Each structure stands twice: as structure tokens, then as C-alpha cells.
Amino acid sequence: MTISASVSDGAILDALVAQGGMSGSIRTTVQKYAERWSCSYFQALLETGVVSETDIADILALIAHVPRLHGISSQDISSVVIGALPFDSAREIQAIPVAQVEGSSKIEVAVANPLDAAAMERLRREAKSEIVLAVGERSDIVSAIDGCYPLKDRWPSVWECVKSQ
Numbered sequence: 001m002t003i004s005a006s007v008s009d010g011a012i013l014d015a016l017v018a019q020g021g022m023s024g025s026i027r028t029t030v031q032k033y034a035e036r037w038s039c040s041y042f043q044a045l046l047e048t049g050v051v052s053e054t055d056i057a058d059i060l061a062l063i064a065h066v067p068r069l070h071g072i073s074s075q076d077i078s079s080v081v082i083g084a085l086p087f088d089s090a091r092e093i094q095a096i097p098v099a100q101v102e103g104s105s106k107i108e109v110a111v112a113n114p115l116d117a118a119a120m121e122r123l124r125r126e127a128k129s130e131i132v133l134a135v136g137e138r139s140d141i142v143s144a145i146d147g148c149y150p151l152k153d154r155w156p157s158v159w160e161c162v163k164s165q
Helices: 010-018 024-037 041-048 053-064 087-093 117-126 138-148 156-164
Strands: 095-100 107-111 131-135
Touching: 010 024, 010 041, 010 053, 024 041, 041 053, 053 131, 053 138, 087 095, 087 117, 087 138, 095 138, 107 117, 107 138, 117 131
Parallel strands: 107 131
Antiparallel strands: 095 107
């Protein structure tokens, strides 16, 4: 899945206003916040809390034309699937492999922000399989990452200390 170059970070604000999920004045506030703190509109929306994570994920799935996943942290994700993306990358990109696509070698990966071109490029580069994108809530993805990756992947130095005792 490739997001069109014409789809920008501002598309999320445009879509939220168009769908009635945010007023024009709140949009301006989010833009000013993002400018002040040098962050994306996506990050500004999360940090200000002016729109729920659920609404953000719903709009992103609509904009990016990818499936919307719910309850990712409660899914039973196999270690083989998790192995398709290293822990550090998963945490930094805010993405988690969730399932093997039936009848193929592709892996479905839930991401928090499919409009982040740099993160999606890194995901494609570091994934050990071809990927199919889906969107989930950032907090749900982070929770799933923390719950699914083995301790040795999350804290290698701690794991080495535990193993040596």
C-alpha cells in the first residue's frame, strides 16, 4: 500500500473538519500547537486531546483507504508474525505486525499514522515480509507492542543480566 504523495499531514485536519469532527477554530489551534512544538498535526491531535484517538484512527483509515482494526492489544498475535518487524522499529514507527494475510506471504501491519511517509518507508525497508497496511489507535498499538514482544527484544541488556544469573 502506497499513500499518494498528494496526501499530506494536513489531510487529517481537512477530513476532520469536513466530517464535522472538529471546528475551524480548533483546526487553527491544532495547527498553531504543531507549529509551536514542531510536531505533525497527527501528534498535535494526540497531545491536545481535542479529538479522540478512535476518531483519529477512523479518519486516517478513510483517508489512506486501508482497513481499520480494533482491539489490537487483545488479539493473539503469533511470534512468527511479530518477528516480521524488530521491536525498536515497531515502537518508533508505532506499528505492529498482526496477522499473515491468508493465502500469501504478506503480513498485515497495523500502524498509528499511515500518512507519516518517513515511517512508512522505514516500515517497508525493515519489515522482513511484504506488508499490507491497516490503521489502529496509537495507544492500542503501543499496548500490543509492549505485550507481544518478548522481554529479550524489549530490554536486551536486562535480559542478559537475568539470563546470566
